[in-house]
Amino acid sequence: MRIELEVDVLTNNNRAAQFNRRLFEETKTLVINVMSSPGAGKTTLLEKTIEALSSEFRIGVIEGDLATEKDAERIRALGAQAIQINTHGGCHLDARMIAAVLPKFELDEIDLLFIENVGNLVCPSSYDLGQQHKVAVLSVPEGNDKIVKYPTMFMRTELVLVNKIDLLPYLDFDIVQAKEDLIGINPQSLLxxxxAKTGEGMDQWLRWIREGIAQWQKQ
Amino acid sequence: MHEMALMGEIVQLLEQDAINRKIDAITRVEVKVGTLSNVLPEALEMAFDAYKLQPTNRLTETAQLIIHIEQAKAVCVICGQEYEPASRIAQCPSCQFLGGRMIAGETFQLLAYEGS
Incomplete structure (x- = not known):
């Protein structure tokens, strides 16, 4: 017997993402999916962001890693609620993993939920988690060519944070080129x-989040 | 090995459907893979072979995977020309404009299967 299906391979993931999205809408939780390669500074960036915003918003974090609770422990040390997902070798978070841990949060009491994805510039870009915003972090030591080398990631994000700019004097990262490359593949994206270490530029990122939350809660 | 996880999605979809139709042995699976979908056909075949040997699913040990390739196609948003882009960053061959709108090549679908 031959059965025609013609369905997207990620059908089950996309259904779970829709479920998550509805829940985030009902509870007015703004969800930001943060993606980067390993070592770009996602956790440090989140630590500094939580420190700066914890008096204004109630913040939660879902940490995705292959193994260990290390990142969740760093976030909990700041008083924010953090749940660790270990993917046991899996290269990305998917929407079902997120759905499975959402009951551990009181979403009604969280304004802002960060999902720190597994460090990887390829696979996480294919999986919708139900988030409202996708943000990529690209660090100066990685080089500005990553934007054109990993276009599937940077075509689908709304904001690229170029982190570790305190290292610009010592390395060959070309910010002007990075901006041009980004405009070429994704004209709507901000850079x-x-x-995160020195705090330079963080005010603009914090403003972007504040505006996002204000807009989301107005809807 | 991203393809291992993706094959896991395919096997799950097959299992869901086969249970309902009371199909116990799947002998052939057809997928469509766009050239810009980030899926490597060779790696997908390897993943399929690995899943075939697992007793926890309905794929038979001799099941075949048929991969239909979808060629990437883009339309230039400036001059309207249709062309086959070499990469995700589509550049129009006539006016050189970057960022053409992709109309094919990103598909990754489970098309059909056969079994009894």
Whole structure:
């Protein structure tokens, strides 16, 4: 017997993403999916962001890693609620993994939920998690050519944070070229240079989040 | 090995459908893979072979995977020309404009299967 299906291979993931999205809408939780290669500074960026915003918003974090609770522990140390997902070798988070841990949060009491994806510039870009915003972090030591080398990631994000700009004097990262490359593949995307370590540029990122939350809660 | 996870999605969809139709042995699976879908056909075949040997699904040990390739196609948003882009960053061959709208090549679908 031959059975015609003609369905997207990610059908089950996309259904779970829709479920998550509805829940985030009902509870007015703004969800940001943060993606980058390993070591770009996602966790440090989130730590500094939580420190700066915790008096204004109630913040939660879902941490995705292959193994260990290390990142969730760093976030909990700041008083924010953090749930760790270990993918046990899996290269990305998918919407079902997110749906499975959402009951551990009181979403009604969270304004802002970060999902820190597994460090990887390829696979996480294919999986919708139900988030409202996708943000990519690209760090100065990686080089500005990553934008054109991993276009599937940078074509689908709304904001690229170029992190570790305190290292610009020592390395050959070309921010002007990075901006041009980004405009070429994704004209709508913003690019903000930041240093989570020194705090430079962080005010613009924090403003972007504040505006996002204000707009989301108005809807 | 992204393809291993993707094959896991395919096997799950097959299982869901086959249970309902009371199909116990799947002998042939057809997928459509766009050239810009980030899926490597060779890696997908390897993943299929690995899943075939697992007793936890309905794929038979001799099941075949048929991969239909979908050629990438883009339309230039400036001059309207249709062309086959070499990469995700589509550049129009006549006016050189970057960022053409992709109309084919990103598909990754489970098309059909055969079994009894």
């Amino acid at each position: 903000l240079p930041v240093s």
